[in-house]
Amino acid sequence: MSYAVKEMFLTLQGEGIHAGRRAVFIRFAGCNLWSGREQDRTSAICRFCDTDFVGMDGPGGGRFPDGAALAETAARIWGDAPREERFAVLTGGEPMLQVDDGAVDALHAQGFTIAIESNGTIAAHPGIDWICISPKAGSEVVQRRGDELKLVWPQDGMDIAALEAWDFANFLVQPMDSDAREENLTSAIAFAMERPRWRLTLQTHKMLGLP
Numbered sequence: 002m003s004y005a006v007k008e009m010f011l012t013l014q015g016e017g018i019h020a021g022r023r024a025v026f027i028r029f030a031g032c033n034l035w036s037g038r039e040q041d042r043t044s045a046i047c048r049f050c051d052t053d054f055v056g057m058d059g060p061g062g063g064r065f066p067d068g069a070a071l072a073e074t075a076a077r078i079w080g081d082a083p084r085e086e087r088f089a090v091l092t093g094g095e096p097m098l099q100v101d102d103g104a105v106d107a108l109h110a111q112g113f114t115i116a117i118e119s120n121g122t123i124a125a126h127p128g129i130d131w132i133c134i135s136p137k138a139g140s141e142v143v144q145r146r147g148d149e150l151k152l153v154w155p156q157d158g159m160d161i162a163a164l165e166a167w168d169f170a171n172f173l174v175q176p177m178d179s180d181a182r183e184e185n186l187t188s189a190i191a192f193a194m195e196r197p198r199w200r201l202t203l204q205t206h207k208m209l210g211l212p
C-alpha cells in the first residue's frame with residue numbers, strides 16, 4: 002500500500018529510554034483519536050496533542066507509493082553515518098493506521114532498527130523492534146505489552162494500577178506540555194517520587210531546539 006507521511010527528518014530521539022539517540026523520524030499523517038483540526042480538539046478523545054499531523058506538506062513528507070520508496074528516503078536522510086546504527090522512529094499521528102509488512106520489511110532491508118510511538122489502540126506490527134505505547138484516557142488500549150509505556154501526565158481518569166499490570170519493560174511518566182507545563186512538571190516529579198517503578202522522561206528535543 003502507499004503511505005501518507007506528514008514529514009520525515011533527522012534528529013535525536015527526544016523522549017524515553019532512547020533519548021539522545023540519532024534517529025530518522027517518520028511522521029505518518031492522520032490519527033484515530035483526533036482529527037487534527039483545532040475546532041475538534043475539545044470533543045476529541047485525545048485533547049492535549051502537541052503535533053501537527055495533518056497533510057503531507059512537511060519537510061520530507063509526501064505520498065510514498067510503497068515500502069521501498071519510504072525506506073529509501075529514510076536511508077537517504079540517515080546519510081553517511083554508519084549503516085549498522087540506522088534507527089527509525091515511526092510516529093504520527095497514529096502510525097499503526099498505516100504501518101504494515103511492506104513498510105517494516107523495507108525498513109529492515111535498509112538496515113534500520115525500527116521503533117514506534119503509538120497510542121496502543123491498534124495492535125503494533127509484530128516486526129517492530131522497540132514498542133513505545135502512550136495510553137490516552139478514554140481510549141481502549143489493546144497493545145498491552147512492549148518496551149516502554151510512556152504516560153503523559155496529568156490525565157484525569159487514568160487507572161495507574163491497571164497500567165502497572167501490563168507487560169512493559171519500562172514505565173515512564175512525561176509531563177504534559179500545555180499552558181500548565183510548570184504545574185504538570187511538578188506533578189510528574191511527584192508521580193515518580195511516589196512510585197519508584199516509574200521514571201521521569203522529558204521532551205528534551207524541545208529544550209534543545211531540535212525537531
Ligand SMILES: C[S@@+](CC[C@H](N)C(=O)[O-])C[C@H]1O[C@@H](n2cnc3c(N)ncnc32)[C@H](O)[C@@H]1O
Nearest residue numbers: 049050051052093094095118119120135177178
Ligand atoms: C504526537 S504522539 C504520536 C504517536 C501516537 N499517536 C501517540 O500518541 O503515542 C508522540 C508522543 O507525544 C506525546 N505527546 C503528545 N502531546 C503531548 C503533550 N502535549 N505533552 C507531552 N507529550 C505529548 C504522546 O503521548 C506520544 O507519546
Ligand SMILES: Nc1nc2[nH]cc(C(=O)O)c2c(=O)[nH]1
Nearest residue numbers: 013014015016092118206212
Ligand atoms: N526529537 C523528537 N523526539 C521525539 N520523540 C517522540 C516524538 C514524537 O512526536 O513522536 C518526537 C519528536 O517529534 N521529536
Ligand code: SF4
Nearest residue numbers: 032035047050094120
Ligand atoms: S493519539 Fe497521539 S497523535 Fe493522536 S492526537 Fe493523541 S498524541 Fe496526537
Ligand SMILES: [Mg+2]
Nearest residue numbers: 051052092212
Ligand atoms: Mg513530538
